[in-house]
Amino acid sequence: MSQLQVKVASIQDVSAGVRHFTLVDAHGGELPAFSGGSHIVVTMPAPGRTYRNAYSLLSSPEDRAHYEIAVHRQPQSRGGSIYMHEEVKVGSVLDISYPVNLFALSRVAKHHLLIAGGIGITPFMAQIHDLERLGGDYSLHYGFRSREHAAFADALKGRVSQRAVCYDESLGQRMDFDALLRAQPLGTHVYACGPQGMVEALVSTARALGWPEHHIHSEQFLAPPVGEPFTLKLSKSELEITVQGDMSMLEALEAAGVDAPSLCRGGACGRCELEVLGTDGELQHHDHYLSDADKASGRKIMPCVSRAKCGYLELNL
Amino acid sequence: MSLAFKQETFRDDYTFRNSPEAIRRFPFPFPEDQYMYSVNIEPHTAGPKGAVTEFTLDVDEHYVAECRDKAITLEQDPGRCASLPHMMDAEWDFLEFTMESLARDYPEQFSLSKNGKAWTWINRPLGIEQSFVFGDAATLPMGPFEYMGRQVQGDFVLLDQREDTLFADAGIVTSQADWSLAFNVGMSWNEWHGPVPQVTKLGVMDRALKFLMSLQQANPVRRLNWTMTINPRLDTSPENYPLWGGDRNKVNEQNAGELAHLRVELQTLFRMPRSNAIVFSIRCYLISMQEMATYPRWAKRFHRVLRDLHPDLVEYKGITKYQQAVVAWLSRFDDGADIGTGTQPE
Numbered sequence A: 001m002s003q004l005q006v007k008v009a010s011i012q013d014v015s016a017g018v019r020h021f022t023l024v025d026a027h028g029g030e031l032p033a034f035s036g037g038s039h040i041v042v043t044m045p046a047p048g049r050t051y052r053n054a055y056s057l058l059s060s061p062e063d064r065a066h067y068e069i070a071v072h073r074q075p076q077s078r079g080g081s082i083y084m085h086e087e088v089k090v091g092s093v094l095d096i097s098y099p100v101n102l103f104a105l106s107r108v109a110k111h112h113l114l115i116a117g118g119i120g121i122t123p124f125m126a127q128i129h130d131l132e133r134l135g136g137d138y139s140l141h142y143g144f145r146s147r148e149h150a151a152f153a154d155a156l157k158g159r160v161s162q163r164a165v166c167y168d169e170s171l172g173q174r175m176d177f178d179a180l181l182r183a184q185p186l187g188t189h190v191y192a193c194g195p196q197g198m199v200e201a202l203v204s205t206a207r208a209l210g211w212p213e214h215h216i217h218s219e220q221f222l223a224p225p226v227g228e229p230f231t232l233k234l235s236k237s238e239l240e241i242t243v244q245g246d247m248s249m250l251e252a253l254e255a256a257g258v259d260a261p262s263l264c265r266g267g268a269c270g271r272c273e274l275e276v277l278g279t280d281g282e283l284q285h286h287d288h289y290l291s292d293a294d295k296a297s298g299r300k301i302m303p304c305v306s307r308a309k310c311g312y313l314e315l316n317l
Numbered sequence B: 001m002s003l004a005f006k007q008e009t010f011r012d013d014y015t016f017r018n019s020p021e022a023i024r025r026f027p028f029p030f031p032e033d034q035y036m037y038s039v040n041i042e043p044h045t046a047g048p049k050g051a052v053t054e055f056t057l058d059v060d061e062h063y064v065a066e067c068r069d070k071a072i073t074l075e076q077d078p079g080r081c082a083s084l085p086h087m088m089d090a091e092w093d094f095l096e097f098t099m100e101s102l103a104r105d106y107p108e109q110f111s112l113s114k115n116g117k118a119w120t121w122i123n124r125p126l127g128i129e130q131s132f133v134f135g136d137a138a139t140l141p142m143g144p145f146e147y148m149g150r151q152v153q154g155d156f157v158l159l160d161q162r163e164d165t166l167f168a169d170a171g172i173v174t175s176q177a178d179w180s181l182a183f184n185v186g187m188s189w190n191e192w193h194g195p196v197p198q199v200t201k202l203g204v205m206d207r208a209l210k211f212l213m214s215l216q217q218a219n220p221v222r223r224l225n226w227t228m229t230i231n232p233r234l235d236t237s238p239e240n241y242p243l244w245g246g247d248r249n250k251v252n253e254q255n256a257g258e259l260a261h262l263r264v265e266l267q268t269l270f271r272m273p274r275s276n277a278i279v280f281s282i283r284c285y286l287i288s289m290q291e292m293a294t295y296p297r298w299a300k301r302f303h304r305v306l307r308d309l310h311p312d313l314v315e316y317k318g319i320t321k322y323q324q325a326v327v328a329w330l331s332r333f334d335d336g337a338d339i340g341t342g343t344q345p346e
């Protein structure tokens, strides 16, 4: 996959535990345009293992000079957010993916109802730019625990106050999903991003009210298939190859000079299929090619996207 | 790179021919003696120098004549270009994408200069110079998609991604192979692939759709598809069937080398930045049996593929009436020797 290199131009603490990063192209050029709702995947080469976390872009999609992301420090998390808070400084250079949008606005919706909880406001910050530019009809409802957690309340106030409603939980203000959803005109699409409990409650309320499935959107990130390193044992060529956490099995085979076939490199075509002879852990299938039965059998793997959580994986190669 | 553009036609007197260089770079699609549908998608990375995949969009010796043929088809039937209102961002994405890649890859033929949103586009082969404001359609003579769609070889469909599928919500389609359904803007993935035989049971279409839904910016993909056409005709649309359908009955063992053409589509797919739409480009390459046979390895290969093609595909591709004549014409080149795998000409 093609990657971008960015440099951290500034860092700001915007609210309790939330740090805001402004990124510029490391080579001084323009960054690619994107659509509101897009995220980037940041590669973090921590010692011992590489993290890849997805963060929504919150800057204006038309601003090709900067990307902005906000990172909520999650002490109990896998460690990516801690890396961003502790290791990344102004001037740090980071590898990021091109923007990917799995939370796109529907371009045929009559009205957009945007529901944000806490740090879940970020994708909407960019979507609002698109909606304003396109003259889209929308309303935004933004809930937060207290004023000091309201990372973007002031920014919103200035920009779009007549379309945004804020809910400060510490003052007992809460969204009433049922009432909100019932009040929407026909053809409305609802978008939810925030804590899992909030998103689930919104989605189930909308379903219970009979909203069409395609009108209910919730943020999903492309779970990047990275993980811990493990060792490949090749039975025919009697080689042992380490697959690093930020590499696919296919890339590791290629880097070791093994002639491994591939075509799509995206888990669709079937060309790269390999036979598994054994492992001391479990296979993590990420492809669209193998049937569920094949996946369950543990005998086949598509090394372009899949990997294993194990010490070793033995292949008939 | 300097390109000599040919004067030729794709209708009436059919003066289209390939130069020896064009034959040599023809995207021959058969690596094996048998052909069946598969998810033959691969990254659209730069191919070797001179190959049709060397650049993002291929401009070849037929560029000027193809653009002219496209203009004739659009004049006779303006409905071949259509775009739904919500595709405006995708139209501008398309304009930027085509202008930037042509100007980057063929600087002698095309140039683009930008001063903020004030852009100037120069297309020397077609004699066009246009200043306009990016994002303001009133500053162009027509919509941005049609404007650039007329200046690039091949057909283009813009796909909007929503409801877990892809919708063909804009298209400029003047050189489609005989699709059994008239192209309709607004159709979804399953609707337009419904009539394709054999593929559902192979699970090909579901996998291809899932793959495309996660297509990423800067990581385009491509695949080849193929059919056959009698006479070098680009516009073999169902709408104009009366103009070309009858030619299928004229093929015999003597004239097949001249009349019958292999028609290969280089299909490329690109994720667009602002709209999140996918550009689907369908670029058609034609080669007569005679031209193909200048490389006997290709003639042998195609003889075997066509002779043994699954009957459903023969029917679907509209080859039934002349399959035997073409197989007979090609058989003289086929000594049955093993030619290994691969699409290379020699």
Ligand code: HEM
Binding pocket: B037, B038, B039, B040, B041, B157, B159, B168, B178, B179, B180, B181, B192, B193, B194, B195, B196, B199, B204, B205, B208, B209, B212, B223, B225, B226, B227, B269, B280, B316, B317
């Ligand atoms: C990359 C993924 C794709 C795959 C694997 C695929 C596969 C196929 C196949 C195997 C056929 C039968 C063609 C033949 O035998 O001549 C076909 C036909 C067709 N495809 Fe696709 N296709 C893809 C993408 C698309 C896209 C993005 C469009 C967008 C418009 C499209 C539109 C069509 C149409 C209109 C036909 C003709 C259908 C007919 O005649 O009824 N395809 N496709």
Ligand code: FES
Binding pocket: A261, A262, A263, A264, A265, A266, A267, A268, A269, A270, A271, A272, A273, A287, A289, A302, A303, A304, A305
């Ligand atoms: S290369 Fe296509 S499935 Fe792995």
